[in-house]
Amino acid sequence: MNREEIITAVKDIIHTIAPDEELSNLAADVRLRDQIELDSMDFLDIVMELRKRYGVQIPEEDYKELATLDGCVSYLGPKLQGKALKVGV
Amino acid sequence: MHTGRYDALVIGAGFSGLAAAIRLAQFERRVVLLERHALWGGLNSFFKRGGRRLDTGLHALTNFTPPGVKHSPLAKILRQLRLERDQLRLGEQSHSEIVFPGARLEFANGGARLEESVAQAFPAALERFRALLREVRAAEPFAADAVRGSARARLAAQLQEPLLEDMLLCAVCYYGSALEDDVDWNDFVILFRAIFLEGFARPEGGVKTLLDLLVRRFKEAGGELRTHAGVRRIRHDARGVTGVELDDGTELEAERVFSSAGAVETLALAGRPEPDRRPRLSFLESTWITRQPTRQRGHAATITFFSTRERWRYAQPAELVDVESGVICCSDNYASATAPAEGIVRVTVPAHGPRWCALQGEEYERAKAAAVAQALDAARRFVPDPRPDGALADAFTPRTIVHYTGHVDGAIYGSPTKRRDGRTAIPNLFLIGTDQGLVGIVGALLSGITMANLHALQASRA
Numbered sequence: 421m422n423r424e425e426i427i428t429a430v431k432d433i434i435h436t437i438a439p440d441e442e443l444s445n446l447a448a449d450v451r452l453r454d455q456i457e458l459d460s461m462d463f464l465d466i467v468m469e470l471r472k473r474y475g476v477q478i479p480e481e482d483y484k485e486l487a488t489l490d491g492c493v494s495y496l497g498p499k500l501q502g503k504a505l506k507v508g509v
Numbered sequence: 510m511h512t513g514r515y516d517a518l519v520i521g522a523g524f525s526g527l528a529a530a531i532r533l534a535q536f537e538r539r540v541v542l543l544e545r546h547a548l549w550g551g552l553n554s555f556f557k558r559g560g561r562r563l564d565t566g567l568h569a570l571t572n573f574t575p576p577g578v579k580h581s582p583l584a585k586i587l588r589q590l591r592l593e594r595d596q597l598r599l600g601e602q603s604h605s606e607i608v609f610p611g612a613r614l615e616f617a618n619g620g621a622r623l624e625e626s627v628a629q630a631f632p633a634a635l636e637r638f639r640a641l642l643r644e645v646r647a648a649e650p651f652a653a654d655a656v657r658g659s660a661r662a663r664l665a666a667q668l669q670e671p672l673l674e675d676m677l678l679c680a681v682c683y684y685g686s687a688l689e690d691d692v693d694w695n696d697f698v699i700l701f702r703a704i705f706l707e708g709f710a711r712p713e714g715g716v717k718t719l720l721d722l723l724v725r726r727f728k729e730a731g732g733e734l735r736t737h738a739g740v741r742r743i744r745h746d747a748r749g750v751t752g753v754e755l756d757d758g759t760e761l762e763a764e765r766v767f768s769s770a771g772a773v774e775t776l777a778l779a780g781r782p783e784p785d786r787r788p789r790l791s792f793l794e795s796t797w798i799t800r801q802p803t804r805q806r807g808h809a810a811t812i813t814f815f816s817t818r819e820r821w822r823y824a825q826p827a828e829l830v831d832v833e834s835g836v837i838c839c840s841d842n843y844a845s846a847t848a849p850a851e852g853i854v855r856v857t858v859p860a861h862g863p864r865w866c867a868l869q870g871e872e873y874e875r876a877k878a879a880a881v882a883q884a885l886d887a888a889r890r891f892v893p894d895p896r897p898d899g900a901l902a903d904a905f906t907p908r909t910i911v912h913y914t915g916h917v918d919g920a921i922y923g924s925p926t927k928r929r930d931g932r933t934a935i936p937n938l939f940l941i942g943t944d945q946g947l948v949g950i951v952g953a954l955l956s957g958i959t960m961a962n963l964h965a966l967q968a969s970r971a
Binding site (some may be wrong): 436437438439440457459461462464465468471472480 | 589962
């Protein structure tokens, strides 16, 4: 997956978890938590959805890497290499 | 039907069981939800009588917040279970009241009306009440290091007004305390917000609307619901839980078991009885359908908490029932898309679980009829007597609750001893529901969600 696809993948997961949030104008370099309402329960769900959809395992100490969309791209990039984007699952 | 090993097995399809099962099933775990009865819902179920559908538990869905309010328990539940708020079809209460000898408080959703009401009824205590409100708003009741202890002691010191203290505790205890004459401070904070600062609503169509959504969601997520599947034994070995044996002898294996049967009840199923002899609180409830809607019969309040005693008591009564205090719920006084065609009046009073459970046959029926009459005689001081206009009547006692939930002594809010982390002495056997600590429909849903997250999803993700 390339950068755009990873961002789409993460946004689609956030949309599943928090359908009431506006995601079109998210800045990639600002903490997600500062732009939309996401608590620790929601972060657990992002991680669970990444595992379910893409088989990606993320240990708890790495959660902080997912704080921004840029962070997601650099952390998930290697893990999602060669995997196909799944949207609206 | 799946015959192999389950990743997770959930005992009891009440609200905590349904919520835990949905969370587990959502993440591709092989999950089975077992219910002894024909119908799900547990304490909060429904049944048909005389062509009408009656709810067994639901007085109110607490924690009502207007659409768009985030960070509320209701919003968290919706997100975690992937439900949309509109699906709940919530209708708000008109207003509710707490009526004691010499004082009356009124409240509606959002908290402002309660503050006005305290200002009128207890002007001298108003500033101290406002300080309490600030404290309740600032507290972090879901934090790991949340403050516990006696809410009554704190209220007594804070308010210095025993009548106001009793009146606030009356509503809070009736909607969620397993302790006599008190409630844990942290639970008080949770319930005070749920009842007074957020508020009451009812799903259009009653509890079935909510249950249908949850069952559908569970099945969509791939879960398996088995009714008529009571558990008679929980199996375990030295390493922990291994599965269960059903009433019909079927054996099911599972990695983890989540039980909403209650702490003592669950351990007894596992062959490790740990009796807990502190008194448990139970209730008798008389439900009446009246030909005319309640509002036309001259009563606008949705819920009335009452006491006819100066000092209110919340305890296992000395007799079969104690009618000096109770709760009256007029469910047709919730906002609704269609105007109510009939009225519903429900009168709930404290009852003595063990005594009711000891009664049999005709003796039981006679006692029930007498207790219903006593409760209605007490309640008619606060709501028009439903009997003259009654089209249908029904009642439940602690014995009914034991039959449908298996909870010792018909305890509505479970054991006075809570196990907040949900752990038991047996590895991978976890408690959800009333004995884990959160009560009411919203509390039960949160209990199932948080325990499934903590003990299965977080535990096995890495």
